[in-house]
Amino acid sequence: MKSNKQRRAEIVARRLARADRLRVQMKTPQDARGFAVQPGCVPADTVLLARLNNSYGLPSFYLDRPFTCRDCGAQAVWTAKQQKWWYEVVRAHIDSRAVRCLPCRRARRTALAASRAAPGANRLGDEVAWLRAVSAAPPDAQTEARVEAALRSKWDGVRKVAIEVLGRWRRPADLPRLREWAHDESLGRWSAVRRAAAEALAAASNEKTT
Numbered sequence: 001m002k003s004n005k006q007r008r009a010e011i012v013a014r015r016l017a018r019a020d021r022l023r024v025q026m027k028t029p030q031d032a033r034g035f036a037v038q039p040g041c042v043p044a045d046t047v048l049l050a051r052l053n054n055s056y057g058l059p060s061f062y063l064d065r066p067f068t069c070r071d072c073g074a075q076a077v078w079t080a081k082q083q084k085w086w087y088e089v090v091r092a093h094i095d096s097r098a099v100r101c102l103p104c105r106r107a108r109r110t111a112l113a114a115s116r117a118a119p120g121a122n123r124l125g126d127e128v129a130w131l132r133a134v135s136a137a138p139p140d141a142q143t144e145a146r147v148e149a150a151l152r153s154k155w156d157g158v159r160k161v162a163i164e165v166l167g168r169w170r171r172p173a174d175l176p177r178l179r180e181w182a183h184d185e186s187l188g189r190w191s192a193v194r195r196a197a198a199e200a201l202a203a204a205s206n207e208k209t210t
C-alpha cells in the first residue's frame with residue numbers, strides 16, 4: 001500500500017520526465033504547435049491573454065515547467081494545464097510564476113490564515129479604521145495623542161491616514177509640518193505620505209501646492 005507522499009513523489013517524477021522529453025522535442029515555438037495535443041503542452045487562448053495583458057511575448061502555448069520549490073527546495077512541476085488555469089481562469093498576471101510545491105503552498109496558506117486569526121494581527125487595519133473615523137471636530141487630548149503617535153508610525157499607510165486627519169482638523173499650527181512632509185524629497189516622488197501632506201496642506205490653508 002503506497003502512502004500519499006509516495007504517490008505524489010511518483011507523480012512529480014513522471015511530470016519531470018515528461019517536461020524533459022518535451023524540452024528536447026521542442027526547440028522552437030513552431031515545434032510546439034505540432035505537439036500541442038500532447039499532455040504537458042496546452043495551447044493558450046492568445047486572444048484572451050492579449051486582452052488581459054499589455055506586454056509583449058505572450059505565450060501561444062503552455063509547457064510543463066519544472067521548478068525548485070522556494071521553501072523546501074524540492075523539484076516540482078508546474079503543469080501546462082495548471083498554467084492555463086492560472087493565467088486564463090484566475091487571470092493572474094502573465095509574469096507571475098509558481099514558486100512553491102503543493103505541500104508548501106498548503107502549509108503557507110494555513111500559516112497565513114492562522115496569523116490573520118491571531119489576536120492583535122489586524123492592529124494596523126484597526127488603527128487605520130480608527131483614524132478614518134476621527135471627525136473634523138476639535139479633538140480631545142486622548143484623540144490628539146493617538147493621532148500624534150500615528151504620525152510617527154513606521155507604517156506609511158498609518159502615517160498617510162493620520163495626515164489626512166490633520167487635513168480635516170485644519171489647524172494653522174499644523175501648516176509648517178504639513179509643508180515639510182509635502183516637500184520631503186527623501187520620501188520619494190510618489191510617496192503616499194507626501195501626497196496626503198500636500199492635500200492636507202491645501203485643505204488646511206487653501207493654498208495650491210504641487
Ligand SMILES: [Zn+2]
Pocket residue numbers: 069070071072073074100101102103104105
Ligand atoms: Zn516545497
